[in-house]
Amino acid sequence: MPPCLLLASTVLFRKHRGGGRTLVRSAALAHPAARPEQVKPQLEEKEGKTFDVFTAVEFKTQVVAGTNYFIKVHVGNDEFVHLRVFRSLPHENRPLSLHSYQSSKTRHDELAFF
Secondary structure (H helix, E strand, O other), X not given: OOHHHHHHHHHHHHHOOOOOEOOXXXXXXXXXXXXXXXXXXXXXXXXXXXXXXXXXXXXXXEEEOEEEEEXXXXXXXXXXXXXXXXXXXXXXXXXXXXXXXXXXXXXXXXXXXX
């Protein structure tokens, strides 16, 4: 197989592989599941406070038995939180769930998988 076709097939395979991760993307391009408004009440309950500002800045995805969305969210002033939101497979028909989160983040903190 010519090297260029081998490389192209490898990239395509990795893109759709379970557990595969994407690069950081702008939240403006996000799938609705990567928009954090649906899990805001879950975070507010866990943190014991409300957020007047709650704006997604960027996100990454990880394909598992569903999709994990890692989302950097601006919550006011210079404060950010990183969310791990799980979207189940379509046939399961479950709402988005806040799997975990990291608080006390800054705009420059890398959005990592956790």
